[in-house]
Amino acid sequence: MTATELTARALLLDMDGTLVNSDAVVERCWRRWAAAQGLDGDRVMSVVHGRQGHLSMAILLPDRPMEQNLAENREMLATETADTEGIVPVPGAPAFLASLAGLPHALVTSADSRLSQVRMAAAGLPYPELAITAEHVGASKPDPEGFLKAAAELGVDPADCLVFEDSGAGIAAGLAAGMRVVGVGPRAAAHHPTVQVPDLTAVRVTARPDGALLITV
Structure with a gap:
């Protein structure tokens, strides 16, 4: 080429x-979140790359209060920060x-x-x-x-x-x-x-x- x-x-x-x-960390954390929300894991993974977590959550759960998304994103960031395997x-x-x-x-x-x-x-x-x-x-x-x-x-x-x-x-x-x-x-x-x-x-x-x-x- x-x-x-x-x-x-x-x-x-x-x-x-x-x-x-x-990718290994992102997959683990976000598929676990998807399962807890009753969402399709593949659908969630098609959204989350490149965005801040609270915006991904808002796209995936549009009727949920942003305050809840922001709170869960803080938890997600802590979980992702603690996981460096892979x-x-x-x-x-x-x-x-x-x-x-x-x-x-x-x-x-x-x-x-x-x-x-x-x-x-x-x-x-x-x-x-x-x-x-x-x-x-x-x-x-x-x-x-x-x-x-x-x-x-x-x-x-x-x-x-x-x-x-x-x-x-x-x-x-x-x-x-x-x-x-x-x-x-x-x-x-x-x-x-x-x-x-x-x-x-x-x-x-x-x-x-x-x-x-x-x-x-």
Whole structure:
């Protein structure tokens, strides 16, 4: 397959499914929640990736008070944070993140700060200096707020940012922010990212003399 070259001024990175493979934990926790609610597990799993938990709950149980969703999401976050069994890096993620040392990039995740730190550590990955987590936004992906906030913090125009995402909600958020999106992994393929890669193994990032980043995927 012919390599694609993109240029950007900053890279904005999702975590779950993009840098960290946490599917085993997500499946355990959310299928258990689905069973307790009498919901179909496959239906629940088709919704939860990329979104904050309370928004997923609101979609799946639209008649339930948001206060209950928020309370259950706090319990879910505690459960997920305590469960690190099966967490591994997405193939290529360690070398990819190492190549970004000193370059403009940020983590933009629907996880809260504690969960994101625990999962990155469990996968043996360095935690980026700038992280936009659930506490920093008022709206969950697919709203673009998180990506726009990261771009503003880095001082980079949204059009000059390149997003790496795996979920439909995340890809929609990146595109809505006016950014190009590299879809990572099999989940991304159905959601029309700008470019699609199976994992991060073949992704290369090079800093040019003018400060721009050349990304080969």
